[in-house]
Amino acid sequence: MPDLLWDDVKVLFDPEVNGALPDVVVEGTALEDWQVLLDLLREQGWQYAYSVGGEPMELTSAADMAVAAYADGVPELRVCLALDMLVIFRMYRTESIDFDVDLRELQGQERLDVLVDFFCLLGRRLGKSVLMSAEGSPDHPDLGFDVDADRVVLM
Template structure:
Protein backbone atom coordinates (compact mmCIF):
# COMPACT_ATOMS: atom_id res chain seq x y z
CA UNK A 1 0.00 0.00 0.00
CA UNK A 2 1.33 3.41 -0.96
CA UNK A 3 1.16 6.14 1.70
CA UNK A 4 0.74 9.81 0.88
CA UNK A 5 1.44 12.66 3.23
CA UNK A 6 -1.64 14.81 3.81
CA UNK A 7 -1.43 18.33 5.26
CA UNK A 8 -0.67 17.49 6.74
CA UNK A 9 -13.95 23.16 -34.01
CA UNK A 10 -14.74 25.78 -30.31
CA UNK A 11 -17.82 25.32 -28.18
CA UNK A 12 -18.72 21.91 -29.47
CA UNK A 13 -19.54 20.39 -26.10
CA UNK A 14 -23.02 18.91 -25.98
CA UNK A 15 -23.37 19.12 -22.21
CA UNK A 16 -23.78 22.18 -20.02
CA UNK A 17 -22.75 22.32 -16.36
CA UNK A 18 -25.00 24.05 -13.88
CA UNK A 19 -24.01 27.64 -13.19
CA UNK A 20 -24.36 27.07 -9.44
CA UNK A 21 -21.34 24.79 -9.37
CA UNK A 22 -23.48 21.63 -9.40
CA UNK A 23 -22.84 18.54 -11.45
CA UNK A 24 -26.09 18.72 -13.40
CA UNK A 25 -26.01 18.02 -17.15
CA UNK A 26 -28.30 19.58 -19.71
CA UNK A 27 -28.60 19.36 -23.46
CA UNK A 28 -27.45 22.21 -25.66
CA UNK A 29 -24.21 23.85 -26.65
CA UNK A 30 -22.04 24.64 -23.67
CA UNK A 31 -20.67 28.03 -22.89
CA UNK A 32 -16.99 28.08 -22.07
CA UNK A 33 -14.37 26.46 -24.26
CA UNK A 34 -13.75 23.03 -25.67
CA UNK A 35 -10.42 23.20 -27.42
CA UNK A 36 -9.16 20.63 -29.91
CA UNK A 37 -6.92 17.95 -28.41
CA UNK A 38 -3.29 19.00 -28.41
CA UNK A 39 -1.35 16.07 -29.86
CA UNK A 40 1.64 17.01 -27.76
CA UNK A 41 -0.33 17.04 -24.51
CA UNK A 42 0.46 14.56 -21.75
CA UNK A 43 -1.56 11.35 -21.55
CA UNK A 44 -4.95 12.27 -20.11
CA UNK A 45 -6.92 9.03 -20.01
CA UNK A 46 -5.43 5.57 -19.47
CA UNK A 47 -6.08 3.58 -22.61
CA UNK A 48 -5.78 6.54 -24.99
CA UNK A 49 -2.36 5.25 -26.08
CA UNK A 50 -3.07 1.56 -25.61
CA UNK A 51 -1.81 1.58 -22.03
CA UNK A 52 -3.31 -0.73 -19.43
CA UNK A 53 -5.68 1.01 -17.02
CA UNK A 54 -4.09 2.07 -13.73
CA UNK A 55 -6.94 0.58 -11.69
CA UNK A 56 -9.66 -1.94 -12.44
CA UNK A 57 -13.24 -1.03 -11.60
CA UNK A 58 -13.96 -4.31 -9.82
CA UNK A 59 -11.08 -3.61 -7.43
CA UNK A 60 -12.25 -0.13 -6.34
CA UNK A 61 -15.97 0.12 -7.12
CA UNK A 62 -16.94 0.23 -3.43
CA UNK A 63 -15.03 3.51 -3.09
CA UNK A 64 -17.35 5.19 -5.60
CA UNK A 65 -20.79 4.24 -4.29
CA UNK A 66 -23.04 7.33 -4.61
CA UNK A 67 -24.31 8.44 -1.19
CA UNK A 68 -25.27 12.07 -1.80
CA UNK A 69 -21.79 13.43 -1.09
CA UNK A 70 -19.00 14.46 -3.46
CA UNK A 71 -15.50 13.12 -3.88
CA UNK A 72 -12.69 15.64 -3.41
CA UNK A 73 -9.21 15.57 -4.89
CA UNK A 74 -6.22 17.43 -3.50
CA UNK A 75 -2.66 18.46 -4.22
CA UNK A 76 -1.11 19.61 -0.95
CA UNK A 77 1.56 22.20 -0.17
CA UNK A 78 1.22 24.06 -3.46
CA UNK A 79 2.66 27.36 -4.64
CA UNK A 80 1.50 30.08 -7.02
CA UNK A 81 3.76 28.57 -9.68
CA UNK A 82 2.09 25.16 -9.25
CA UNK A 83 -1.37 26.70 -9.42
CA UNK A 84 -0.28 28.39 -12.66
CA UNK A 85 0.99 25.08 -14.01
CA UNK A 86 -2.34 23.46 -13.14
CA UNK A 87 -4.40 26.10 -14.94
CA UNK A 88 -2.04 26.00 -17.91
CA UNK A 89 -2.53 22.22 -18.02
CA UNK A 90 -6.30 22.66 -18.35
CA UNK A 91 -5.69 24.75 -21.45
CA UNK A 92 -2.98 22.46 -22.83
CA UNK A 93 -5.07 19.30 -22.53
CA UNK A 94 -7.86 20.74 -24.62
CA UNK A 95 -10.43 20.03 -21.91
CA UNK A 96 -13.69 21.99 -21.87
CA UNK A 97 -13.62 24.66 -19.20
CA UNK A 98 -15.64 27.60 -17.95
CA UNK A 99 -14.51 30.21 -15.42
CA UNK A 100 -17.22 31.76 -13.24
CA UNK A 101 -17.27 34.79 -10.97
CA UNK A 102 -20.43 35.00 -8.84
CA UNK A 103 -21.94 32.38 -11.20
CA UNK A 104 -21.33 34.61 -14.24
CA UNK A 105 -19.05 33.32 -17.02
CA UNK A 106 -15.89 35.37 -17.41
CA UNK A 107 -12.68 35.05 -19.37
CA UNK A 108 -10.15 33.00 -17.40
CA UNK A 109 -7.27 35.33 -16.51
CA UNK A 110 -3.89 34.39 -17.94
CA UNK A 111 -2.25 34.79 -14.54
CA UNK A 112 -3.64 32.71 -11.69
CA UNK A 113 -2.56 35.33 -9.15
CA UNK A 114 -5.46 37.45 -10.39
CA UNK A 115 -7.94 34.67 -9.61
CA UNK A 116 -6.50 34.00 -6.16
CA UNK A 117 -6.53 37.70 -5.31
CA UNK A 118 -10.22 37.97 -6.26
CA UNK A 119 -11.22 34.84 -4.34
CA UNK A 120 -11.74 36.51 -0.91
CA UNK A 121 -14.03 39.09 -2.51
CA UNK A 122 -16.35 36.90 -4.59
CA UNK A 123 -17.41 33.38 -5.40
CA UNK A 124 -15.06 31.90 -7.97
CA UNK A 125 -15.23 28.53 -9.70
CA UNK A 126 -13.46 26.88 -12.63
CA UNK A 127 -15.47 24.06 -14.16
CA UNK A 128 -13.59 21.51 -16.26
CA UNK A 129 -14.78 18.54 -18.30
CA UNK A 130 -12.04 16.07 -19.25
CA UNK A 131 -14.85 14.30 -21.14
CA UNK A 132 -18.38 15.62 -21.65
CA UNK A 133 -19.90 13.31 -19.03
CA UNK A 134 -17.56 14.16 -16.15
CA UNK A 135 -17.50 17.56 -14.44
CA UNK A 136 -14.62 18.69 -12.24
CA UNK A 137 -15.20 21.74 -10.04
CA UNK A 138 -11.97 23.58 -9.25
CA UNK A 139 -11.97 25.70 -6.10
CA UNK A 140 -9.45 28.45 -5.40
CA UNK A 141 -9.74 28.31 -1.61
CA UNK A 142 -6.06 28.78 -0.82
CA UNK A 143 -2.68 29.10 -2.50
CA UNK A 144 -1.32 26.18 -0.46
CA UNK A 145 -3.79 23.57 -1.71
CA UNK A 146 -5.39 22.67 -5.02
CA UNK A 147 -8.85 21.23 -4.34
CA UNK A 148 -11.36 19.94 -6.89
CA UNK A 149 -14.48 17.82 -6.61
CA UNK A 150 -16.28 15.12 -8.59
CA UNK A 151 -19.73 13.59 -8.38
CA UNK A 152 -19.57 9.81 -7.74
CA UNK A 153 -22.65 9.41 -9.94
CA UNK A 154 -20.52 10.49 -12.90
CA UNK A 155 -17.69 8.08 -12.09
CA UNK A 156 -19.39 4.71 -12.44
CA UNK A 157 -17.72 1.94 -14.44
CA UNK A 158 -14.29 1.31 -15.93
CA UNK A 159 -14.45 4.03 -18.57
CA UNK A 160 -15.25 6.76 -16.03
CA UNK A 161 -12.66 5.37 -13.59
CA UNK A 162 -10.10 5.71 -16.38
CA UNK A 163 -11.15 9.36 -16.75
CA UNK A 164 -10.60 10.22 -13.09
CA UNK A 165 -7.31 8.29 -13.03
CA UNK A 166 -6.28 10.17 -16.15
CA UNK A 167 -7.09 13.49 -14.52
CA UNK A 168 -5.19 12.67 -11.31
CA UNK A 169 -2.25 11.41 -13.35
CA UNK A 170 -2.13 14.38 -15.71
CA UNK A 171 -2.12 16.85 -12.81
CA UNK A 172 0.34 14.80 -10.76
CA UNK A 173 2.78 14.45 -13.65
CA UNK A 174 2.59 18.13 -14.47
CA UNK A 175 3.30 19.17 -10.87
CA UNK A 176 5.55 16.27 -9.91
CA UNK A 177 3.39 15.66 -6.82
CA UNK A 178 0.77 13.21 -5.59
CA UNK A 179 -2.87 14.06 -6.21
CA UNK A 180 -5.28 12.10 -4.02
CA UNK A 181 -9.00 11.41 -4.26
CA UNK A 182 -10.82 11.45 -0.91
CA UNK A 183 -14.31 11.48 0.57
CA UNK A 184 -15.88 14.94 0.69
CA UNK A 185 -13.98 17.12 3.18
CA UNK A 186 -11.75 14.16 4.03
CA UNK A 187 -8.22 15.12 2.98
CA UNK A 188 -6.68 12.81 5.59
CA UNK A 189 -8.48 9.77 4.21
CA UNK A 190 -7.25 9.20 0.64
CA UNK A 191 -8.97 6.52 -1.43
CA UNK A 192 -6.80 6.46 -4.54
CA UNK A 193 -4.02 8.71 -5.71
CA UNK A 194 -1.27 9.40 -8.21
CA UNK A 195 2.01 7.87 -7.03
CA UNK A 196 4.90 9.94 -8.42
CA UNK A 197 7.51 7.18 -8.09
CA UNK A 198 5.31 4.56 -9.76
CA UNK A 199 3.93 7.07 -12.30
CA UNK A 200 0.46 5.64 -11.98
CA UNK A 201 -2.70 5.93 -9.90
CA UNK A 202 -2.88 3.36 -7.10
CA UNK A 203 -5.37 2.35 -4.46
CA UNK A 204 -4.54 3.78 -1.02
CA UNK A 205 -7.62 2.91 1.06
CA UNK A 206 -7.33 -0.43 2.85
Protein backbone atom coordinates in the same frame (compact mmCIF):
# COMPACT_ATOMS: atom_id res chain seq x y z
CA MET B 1 -3.52 -2.56 -18.38
CA PRO B 2 -5.28 0.17 -16.38
CA ASP B 3 -3.80 1.43 -13.10
CA LEU B 4 -7.05 0.53 -11.35
CA LEU B 5 -9.73 -1.98 -12.24
CA TRP B 6 -13.35 -0.95 -11.76
CA ASP B 7 -14.27 -4.15 -9.94
CA ASP B 8 -11.51 -3.49 -7.38
CA VAL B 9 -12.56 0.10 -6.60
CA LYS B 10 -16.25 0.41 -7.41
CA VAL B 11 -17.17 0.54 -3.71
CA LEU B 12 -15.12 3.77 -3.45
CA PHE B 13 -17.25 5.25 -6.24
CA ASP B 14 -20.61 4.42 -4.67
CA PRO B 15 -22.28 7.79 -3.96
CA GLU B 16 -24.62 6.17 -1.42
CA VAL B 17 -21.62 5.02 0.66
CA ASN B 18 -19.07 7.81 0.17
CA GLY B 19 -21.16 10.86 -0.69
CA ALA B 20 -21.51 12.11 -4.24
CA LEU B 21 -18.64 14.61 -4.16
CA PRO B 22 -15.37 13.19 -2.86
CA ASP B 23 -12.63 15.59 -1.79
CA VAL B 24 -9.67 15.74 -4.16
CA VAL B 25 -6.60 17.77 -3.29
CA VAL B 26 -3.04 18.54 -4.32
CA GLU B 27 -1.26 19.80 -1.21
CA GLY B 28 1.82 21.96 -0.96
CA THR B 29 1.07 24.11 -3.98
CA ALA B 30 1.82 27.72 -4.77
CA LEU B 31 0.46 30.22 -7.26
CA GLU B 32 2.84 28.83 -9.88
CA ASP B 33 1.18 25.41 -9.58
CA TRP B 34 -2.23 26.96 -10.22
CA GLN B 35 -0.77 28.53 -13.35
CA VAL B 36 0.54 25.11 -14.43
CA LEU B 37 -3.02 23.82 -14.02
CA LEU B 38 -4.40 26.62 -16.20
CA ASP B 39 -1.72 26.04 -18.82
CA LEU B 40 -2.53 22.33 -18.82
CA LEU B 41 -6.23 23.08 -19.25
CA ARG B 42 -5.54 25.21 -22.30
CA GLU B 43 -2.97 22.78 -23.71
CA GLN B 44 -5.43 19.87 -23.50
CA GLY B 45 -8.24 21.89 -25.08
CA TRP B 46 -10.76 20.99 -22.39
CA GLN B 47 -13.90 23.09 -22.32
CA TYR B 48 -14.27 25.13 -19.17
CA ALA B 49 -16.30 27.83 -17.47
CA TYR B 50 -14.87 30.23 -14.91
CA SER B 51 -16.76 32.26 -12.34
CA VAL B 52 -16.14 34.22 -9.18
CA GLY B 53 -18.87 34.34 -6.58
CA GLY B 54 -21.21 32.80 -9.15
CA GLU B 55 -20.57 35.53 -11.74
CA PRO B 56 -19.12 34.31 -15.07
CA MET B 57 -15.76 35.87 -15.86
CA GLU B 58 -12.92 35.56 -18.32
CA LEU B 59 -10.11 33.30 -17.11
CA THR B 60 -6.83 35.13 -17.53
CA SER B 61 -4.21 33.91 -15.06
CA ALA B 62 -3.70 32.22 -11.72
CA ALA B 63 -2.59 35.56 -10.29
CA ASP B 64 -5.95 37.08 -11.22
CA MET B 65 -7.70 34.08 -9.66
CA ALA B 66 -5.80 34.68 -6.42
CA VAL B 67 -6.72 38.36 -6.39
CA ALA B 68 -10.36 37.39 -6.89
CA ALA B 69 -10.14 34.77 -4.15
CA TYR B 70 -9.01 37.34 -1.62
CA ALA B 71 -11.29 40.14 -2.78
CA ASP B 72 -14.48 38.90 -4.38
CA GLY B 73 -15.20 35.34 -3.33
CA VAL B 74 -14.23 31.83 -4.31
CA PRO B 75 -13.09 31.43 -7.92
CA GLU B 76 -14.62 28.32 -9.47
CA LEU B 77 -13.34 26.59 -12.57
CA ARG B 78 -15.60 23.94 -14.11
CA VAL B 79 -13.66 21.71 -16.52
CA CYS B 80 -15.27 19.14 -18.80
CA LEU B 81 -12.90 16.16 -19.12
CA ALA B 82 -15.40 14.10 -21.11
CA LEU B 83 -19.06 14.25 -22.05
CA ASP B 84 -21.05 14.67 -18.82
CA MET B 85 -17.90 14.48 -16.67
CA LEU B 86 -16.95 17.64 -14.80
CA VAL B 87 -14.08 18.45 -12.52
CA ILE B 88 -14.76 21.54 -10.40
CA PHE B 89 -11.76 23.45 -9.03
CA ARG B 90 -12.18 26.02 -6.28
CA MET B 91 -9.40 28.33 -5.21
CA TYR B 92 -9.86 28.61 -1.46
CA ARG B 93 -6.14 29.27 -1.06
CA THR B 94 -3.07 29.00 -3.24
CA GLU B 95 -1.39 26.43 -0.96
CA SER B 96 -3.59 23.62 -2.22
CA ILE B 97 -5.49 22.80 -5.38
CA ASP B 98 -8.91 21.58 -4.29
CA PHE B 99 -11.46 20.05 -6.61
CA ASP B 100 -14.53 17.88 -6.77
CA VAL B 101 -15.66 15.13 -9.06
CA ASP B 102 -19.18 13.73 -9.07
CA LEU B 103 -19.24 9.99 -8.40
CA ARG B 104 -22.52 9.68 -10.29
CA GLU B 105 -20.55 10.65 -13.42
CA LEU B 106 -17.78 8.14 -12.68
CA GLN B 107 -19.38 4.74 -13.10
CA GLY B 108 -17.56 1.98 -14.98
CA GLN B 109 -14.04 1.27 -16.23
CA GLU B 110 -14.12 3.81 -19.07
CA ARG B 111 -14.94 6.72 -16.74
CA LEU B 112 -12.48 5.48 -14.14
CA ASP B 113 -9.76 5.45 -16.79
CA VAL B 114 -10.51 9.09 -17.71
CA LEU B 115 -10.19 10.10 -14.05
CA VAL B 116 -6.98 8.09 -13.56
CA ASP B 117 -5.47 9.60 -16.70
CA PHE B 118 -6.35 13.08 -15.43
CA PHE B 119 -4.84 12.43 -11.99
CA CYS B 120 -1.65 11.12 -13.64
CA LEU B 121 -1.41 14.05 -16.03
CA LEU B 122 -1.92 16.61 -13.27
CA GLY B 123 0.31 14.84 -10.74
CA ARG B 124 3.17 14.41 -13.21
CA ARG B 125 2.96 17.99 -14.43
CA LEU B 126 3.02 19.33 -10.86
CA GLY B 127 5.35 16.67 -9.46
CA LYS B 128 2.90 16.22 -6.58
CA SER B 129 0.43 13.67 -5.27
CA VAL B 130 -3.25 14.01 -6.18
CA LEU B 131 -5.35 12.48 -3.39
CA MET B 132 -9.04 11.57 -3.35
CA SER B 133 -10.98 10.84 -0.17
CA ALA B 134 -14.61 10.31 0.69
CA GLU B 135 -16.68 13.46 1.04
CA GLY B 136 -15.81 15.16 4.36
CA SER B 137 -12.83 12.85 5.11
CA PRO B 138 -9.83 14.66 3.60
CA ASP B 139 -7.37 13.15 6.10
CA HIS B 140 -8.10 9.60 4.91
CA PRO B 141 -7.42 9.35 1.16
CA ASP B 142 -8.78 6.29 -0.62
CA LEU B 143 -6.75 6.54 -3.79
CA GLY B 144 -4.55 8.93 -5.67
CA PHE B 145 -1.62 9.62 -7.91
CA ASP B 146 1.55 8.61 -6.07
CA VAL B 147 4.58 10.55 -7.32
CA ASP B 148 7.08 7.83 -6.36
CA ALA B 149 5.05 5.03 -7.97
CA ASP B 150 4.23 7.31 -10.95
CA ARG B 151 0.70 5.96 -11.10
CA VAL B 152 -2.66 6.01 -9.35
CA VAL B 153 -2.80 3.60 -6.43
CA LEU B 154 -5.12 2.61 -3.60
CA MET B 155 -4.01 4.17 -0.34
